[in-house]
Amino acid sequence: MDDSNVKNNNQEVLPKKLTESSFSYYFCEIDWTLSRVLSFVFDFLILLSLIFLSLLIIGFELKEIFEYDGGLSDISTVEMVFIISTIVLLKRYRDCCKQTSINWKDMLTAPILYYGKFIAIASIIISSLAIYDLKEGTTYFNILFIYGQNYIQLLSFIFILLGLYISTPSKKLKIKIDVIPHCKNTEEIIPPEPNKTETENA
């Protein structure tokens, strides 16, 4: 087949190229940019609201632990276990992040975002319960918040610990020690060669 025939065929199949001066070109550019800006704003707002929600609930939970300002006498066994587990998981998370190339921003927000997602799901369920109460005239919502305070707190603790546990960065981001460019002290990475005299004696 001749080259000129192929070129002609391609021109027919491909859509007509928009010239930079045409109205359609500018319309397409504005349309595209606007959709991307709106998408960015929407993502940013969701991110912000999730962070705000989770920080609010974490603050509330901390306040709930020391609810009567009684110091150590306010801490129950479950709360004590939660505090210790949180410290252990935070240390694990920090160690995991240190081994990867994750930036500090993602490192800080990842567990908070996971917790925010859990809270958002729980809020939807609780809201549906409230709506059901309003419709049917029942008092399940009030019963949950009066009699189930300890269980709600327990669930929140589980969400926090689970969020901390699953927010470890991907293994793909793991930094290989032998390719660190700024590593000055190579003695720590490459083990010293055994002494020749020692090997000969052995």
Next chain:
Amino acid sequence: MLNKKCLLIITCIACLPTLSIAKPISLVESCVELVNIYESKNSQRLLAAQTTSLSEGLRAGYCLGVLTNSADFEYNCRSDWFRRAEFIATFSQENNRPSERKILKLSCEI
């Protein structure tokens, strides 16, 4: 270095009760704690022992004490303490609560 850090944390935790000023005991909040511990008059809730702190237990005991005392002497109530505690706990959702004496009197009427 780690030992110093541990020592500092332990000292801070140990100082917490001395620095804190405990809130006054409210009957409604105490009865909320009581119904969070007890499922019915004779049985406790699941994990009640693990989820209840010393302060919460103290408040639950206060509510139980007030209810039994008022039942015996003040108002001569016939209904059981658990039902009365449940009734009093419902006032925790209200903004304009009546006085504790009034709530106690109302709880006798259920």
